[in-house]
Amino acid sequence: MSRRALRALLLLAGASVLLAVWAFPILWGLLTSLKTERDVLAYPPKLIFEPTLANYREVLFGSASILPNLWSSLVVTGITTILTMLLAVPAAYALARLDLPGKRSGGFYVLATQMLPPVGLIIPYFLVLQRVGWLDTYQGMIAIYLTFSLPFAIWLMVSYLEDVPREMEEAALLDRAGRIRTLLYVILPQVRGGIAVTTIFVFLNAWNEFLFAVVLGGNRVRTVNVAMFNFISVEQTLWARLAAAAMIAMAPVIILGLLAQRHIVKGLTVGAVKGGGRR
Amino acid sequence: MSAVGRVKLQGIVKRHGNVTALHGVDLEIAPGEFFALLGPSGSGKTTTLRILAGLENANEGRVHVDGADVTDVEPGERDVAMVFQSYALYPHMTVYDNIAFPLRMVGTAKSAIDSAVREAAAKVRIDHLLARRPGQLSGGQQQRCALARAIVRKPRLFLLDEPLSNLDAKLRLETRVELRKLQRSLDVTTVYVTHDQEEAMTIADRMAIFMEGRIVQVGTPDEVYARPASVDVAGFIGNPPMNLLPGRIAADRLHIGDHMVALGRDLGAEREVTVGLRPAALRAGPTGLPAKIDLIEHLGDTKLVICRAGESMVKMRVDKAASFRDGDDIRIGFDPGEIHLFERQSGRRL
């Protein structure tokens, strides 16, 4: 009995360490964002301090407000997500269910495009956007973001669509729904969950993207990730303010991540089974 | 009798890659008929139904309904309704919406839809469940819902793919009777796929028996039972199916082992045959085929006596009052008129 108790205790301790290692840096960031700059640099570090929202006020409404950057991120990510889903769902349906000519190679092609490392593509993207004058524009960024969102979204949707029983579709066809209405009224309502999860993942990936944003963006279109990065490289770093900005930038992905929590393993492995993630 | 719903399949061939699932199926079904496609799994009966529905394309052959060639017509435009083995109810819709769906898809007026849905639901007695979702229904109720969805549009052809196989045994027997009554009252040509010969025998007006991608016999249940066209059919129909023994004929004599029977008709030159004998046609008597009882199964109102005759096993259905014991030596007698003879090589009926 006592050996058992000891083992349980050890397990618990191990789990707590684990929890701490993953959660602590984020909690530490949260604490830092609520400190004054003086408290941040205090040694030994203060665990008890007077929390302040001044950093948040400053990064949102101060001279170097990140609100325009949040807006840029939202526009790029939002439109990318919508366009991606509009293109990916029909394509996934064709791959999952229909007699698409060259289906196997089509599927493999989508998969292969997902494996290209972004650094490999950034040079042609830069040169082309420069030539057509789309550097630092929303349309340029969104066009490029589509290229890495689409393959992932297509494969994730294929895996959800494959789970819909084929007979359901056949019943709808016999019920005179025709192909388009079968897709809209019978198939899609059954993969609502999958569509929601895919949308969340596409949004997450686009929101977190950095390389394309820093190279292809500029003064007009600067996403929040790029703005934060400039924070540390340009000014003498103000830790607390940076932490506050990071907290704001992280909030959407953490909320979405928690919402999609149950599906995250599936979402990540679909990318894995059928190819590679692209960050 | 209904005037529409005449089906004609001509030379249907279906290949999946290198495997041929159907080797040229020809079939005619009359309007208003309750027609069963019977056969073991993988025999091609479901594929035939799906080709008739338009869910699969035949590689060769034509499909005609009411004289019109519908081979190239989309399933939705063939005016056929189908009940799937899994029911394929739309899980995100209520029972009402499920039944209304085929009517909404052709833009039927709302009031007409409402009365049609209620009428169809009442026919299969699920009118109290219209607000539920399929997930909240029992298996039997789901099956009725699928039936209602199929009958609501008054199709000219009603296709059922093993509709009872997901029900438990008792419910299956009840539903079988109801299905038959429903078909009678609707007077719609019905094509019914099943692997259960008893189901086909009890429910169908006529049936086609499939074996390995071919139709081996078409006929009424009585015809199929009385004159199975081949050894395969003989071994498939009846419960238990026919006893099949090796034999030899010469002129008007049949030899089963050392036992000899006079056939009363001349069948020509000496050759090897398979002899078919229904268990119910056998009786123990003073003369006949010598056998030894292996086992006796009690079936309630009858007994099944399983015995060995030479190398073969013979089942005999006898009255429950008959007194036999394991190990008894008996002689099995039968009328020459009850003998079915099949050519040994081809399996065809003589």
Place this chain on the structure above:
Amino acid sequence: MARSSDRPTRERRERRFALVLFLPAFLVLAIGTTVPLFYLLWASLWRIDLSMPWLSGFAGLENYAKMAADPRFWNSLGLTVIYTGSTVVFQVVIGLGLALLVLRIPRGQAALRIAAIMPIVLAPVVVGMFWRTLVLPPDYGLLDLVTQALGLGSHNWLGDPQLALVSVITIHTWQWTPFSFLVILASLAALPPDVFEAARIDRANAWRRFIHITLPMIRPAIAIIVIMRMMVALSAFAAIFAATGGGPGTATEILNLYAYRTSFTDLNLGYGAALAVVLLAITLLVSFLMFRLRRAA
């Protein structure tokens, strides 16, 4: 018999519908990934130096010849191998160990799963910045506080070349181990319990059960993790970029960083393109080998 005329009209209608659904996405991918790929190959044959535009011109294989004699390229290649290999091994080994541990915890698994998701959903660039500003700085960084408390002294985690490489490997491992942990945990939880009960009845001890039953049964999951994590490690960029920028010097400059710096810091796009071509070739080769291995297994 001609194939197309052999097909029934209904089949042709379905194919046309399928094409209509698939083509828009296909075109976006073709224009967005395949055309740029050829453009990249083409660009790698040119001298494109934005800081010295007058020198631009066709260069043939000059960029590739230059690469062979470029010690910085070979350094970056070596770092890429070290970075990819070590992060993948750590992720799998630590992830597996943690999953086995957590599986035995009767309660609180949900909380752990949530904690594990946090790093995964964060932007790598944010993670890099976090570690750079909150975890790794000497004296007041989280890690330094821990090492000092343990009497191991203070270290310049990102300033010392060797420690910097260890640090970026640690950052990547920290962010992505939860992924392998979650996937392995899910596949462990899905294993049929009766197999283990049978093994127990057959008197196999815990270690043998692990080696002979658990490991073979989750091998597919591990193969998937290895493939995917290799791909991601090969395209890793933002976290290192934010934490060290490839430095100090070239201590953490993996091939990705080198190609980026050449193209967008030195503005030598032609040479950068050639480096990117090599990177793509390596990625494709590795993925090809991985899928071959997985199919063979």
